[in-house]
Amino acid sequence: MKKIGVFVCWCGLNISRTVDIERVIKEVSRHPQVVVSTDYKYLCSEPGQNLIQKYVEENELGGLVVAACSPNMHELTFRSVAQRCGINPYLCEMTNIREQCSWVHDDREEATHKAIDLIIMTVEKVLRSDPLYSSTVPLTKKALVIGAGISGMESALDIANAGYEVSLVDKRPYIGGHMTQLSETFPTLDCAQCILTPKTAEVARHPNIKILPYSEVVEIKGYVGNFEAKIKRKATYVDWDKCTGCGICVEKCPQKTYSEFERGLKERKSIDIPFPQAVPFKVTIDKESCIYLKKNKCGVCAKICPAEAVDFQQQDTIIEEKFGAIVVATGFELLEGDDLAEYGYGKYKDILDGMQFERLNSSSGPTSGKILRPSDGKEPKELVFIQCAGSRDREKGVPYCSRICCMYTAKHARLYKQKVPDGQAYIFYMDIRAGGKGYEEFIYRSVDEGNILYLRGQVSKVFEEDGKLMVWGMDTLSSKKIEIAADMVVLANAMIPSQGSKLLASILKVGTDEHGFFQEAHPKLRPIESLTRGVFLAGCSQSPKDITDTVAQGSAAASKVMAMFSNDTIKVEPVVSLVKKEDCSGCFACEIACPYGAIEHEEYKGRQVAFVNAALCQGCGSCTVACRAGVVDLMGFSNKQILAEVEALLWK
Amino acid sequence: MEIKATLIRDELYKEIEERSDQKILNCYQCGKCSAGCPAVAFMSLPPHQVLRLLQIGSNEEVLRANSFWFCSSCFTCASRCPRSIDISKVMEALRFLLYRKGITPLSQDMLDEELEKDTPQQALVSLWKKST
């Protein structure tokens, strides 16, 4: 039997406040196999690590138990210590007596008992641990970026500039994402298109970037370093190699339909290029509204196209490709629907959302940049902005802060005042959150230049009366109920994850949070990584953020990919399942249980038995539970180890 | 005014929270309740201020107000509160504290016979239950 050393960490007061450490080391030392049982204030510190090393050398320890924080935090630290002492790292285990003990209990007596039990369990486990060795697999140095908004483009450019190939996929027929719809950006009032188009142009002509617009990822197999993707290129019904973007077809198309790009403020043609700076500058036919595709009539576009590019027979195609890493940059959309019913959203034409107001402000928008009411084309003289429309609302809407609304609302009010000098802007707000560089200054410059009246409170109801929009709000600073007969109302709708995020998450086998945003591996220390190795997160796919932060996270995701690609192989954890083939009956219940498709069939003594593809196995252990004969074992969490832990608890 | 831990979480405050089953500190003072309240113009304190004064321990000032006698339990505030506070329940708890002390807006001569004849039973029962 191995000689075990137990090291108990105080974590300052974090553990020692609730757990009686002196008693813990005394009790644990009574275990016959424990030859060292000691404590230290901060074991993760350099003196703490040296202390462990000293005890290992003096006592010839064969296994280590470090009772401290979560292994998520420091397993790597202490396993490195073990390795430095010549002990296989997998013979070092952590007992979590902080998150799972001291932090969640108040009773010192009970917490101390629990800590002792947990440590003894780990001791019993380590006694049955075998040395494990990680292996390496080759790596495909090509990245898949999903979402070609500003975040995905930034990621793609950085990776491509480092010399690696990138495929950049977007469900829309153009790249650039939501930023293409914006007019000006805070806090500098830079024209969004002016700062965006150099990026879209660079992406489009970059030799290492392949853009796949109007495409969706439909399947991902494989594992970090070697993902196998299936990407669906949706039929545009136009041969883009031939299309010159001349636009004659758009002009002649008789069918109008809803314009997503203009958020319904203007109709578009069934065959269309969404905006003048679109990249690629090619037309796409909307199959839902096209007369020819629905009724086999019309076909005007095909008849007049000088390049003969229209192809009604075009089908969706599937591209299959291998990638080493994936960046998810799927962005956001705005909350719509019944949750905003008290504001009359969706019911009255002159109640707009923030994105619609961007389009009104845009010089290429439906009003060529003039602020006019959609209902009657008149210039609004009294304009009410409502912040937190659906945000910070745990009853309906979303409980979180959407982070960008305070800033863009101030920007909207200021742009409005520039365009309608005799108009008055009112902003209902609850708090002004302007925590970015130059943001606070921007708010007050806007108040000053735009003569904005900020009203501190929420709006309860908006409805139409006498041709105006009656706004019932509150100014809680004066405790006055405010009634404004407004000409237009603009809502700062909550930001929500873009449609299809949930589906994509299941395709990628990564988690989402309670609101549907992609879940980061650690909220503080690993905000770029997902919990699946090789899948990284950028931009609003992870949480609401402004352009600055989105670009930064896009670059950060790229640097993670580049770090991975700087090696020729990728290390694979040895914590994988192993089938004892002589005892396997070949029922393949494990195959059904495995979420990663890692169970393969193998011929053994004339029969089919299960075999685990170590490269695909993620070490979840589902197969070990499914196996009725108990012949599948997860290395590092073998059945005998787990049972020893349970027995230690039962027979203490 | 002076604020002290013992003043802001006194027995009265706890009783209001218990009887209403609402957490007063959850209110972040957006004022949406007051903005939509049909009777706010008649109240000496708008609903959001009732909650604010309770938060800072000014309970007596709240009990001197008339707001809860003007609350008709229409639940407009509750249905729009972004913090899921049912303010109508807080108002009910406040009414209870007062009529327990014998304070009520009702008086004997309030309903003349003719009015009593026309007023629906529903109104009389409601009024009785909400005021005594």
Added chain:
Amino acid sequence: MKYSYFPGCTLHEQSKSFNQSTLASSSALGIELEELKDWYCCGAVFPLRADDIMSLLSPVRTLIGAKKEGKDLVTLCAACYQVLKRTNYLILEDREKREKINNYLEEDYKGDVKVLHLLEVLRDNLGWLGLREKVSHPLSGLKVAPYYGCLLLRPAKEMTFDHPENPTIFEDFLKSLGCDVPDFPYKTECCGAYLGATAKDVVSQTVYNILHGAQKRKIGALIVSCPLCHYNLDFYQGELMKEKSELTPIPIFYFTQLLALALGLSTEVCHFEEHRIDPLPFLGVIK
């Protein structure tokens, strides 16, 4: 289609117009409403205090009575509907309170009676198209708006009657009768409820706002499902007319009165004599 029927105090005593128009119309539509043998006053208001268990006993007794008869329970008065439905919800959702309440009762109640508003029966069992087919005297040309008030809709999670901000069930009903139904944002504003006796000013103000809002939209009449809404909008309208010369009379109907008319039933069941604002000039339009 057989249902148990809970009229409640006001319909039983005072609002014959509501009760009789309901019974006559239902029967014409093949909806049998059988009055509960044993019912108690619902208490008019749902108790909002967490510790007020006593006020729940009476509605629970009524629900137990309904359970014995084994049919879904239909009610009309918005207050009764609110109290019975919320009581049911509480019994279902709050185990602790359910046990407390059952301790006071001779028999246990588990919340298994379905409480319905007549409008829900019309929508779900007859269907709006079905109703339209039964209409023999369409009310075309009548510009009528619904006035939902508070108790049918809020709190939405417990009432699950319709969307609390954008309800449409009354609109669908009115359209089935052939009415012209304009947008009426005041339809969910409170009428002042029971405050008439203690705070008359509040009711005068809320009623004025609602009527003035209706007048601006050239609405000829409002329909309600609550005797108290009816009383406030009808009676106080009469009072307001004395001082506010800008107001024109807007008759207030129970929705079942218009239903009876559209089904071609005798106007006697409508008891128009109960109205303070005479509805006959308005109804003259259809003749």
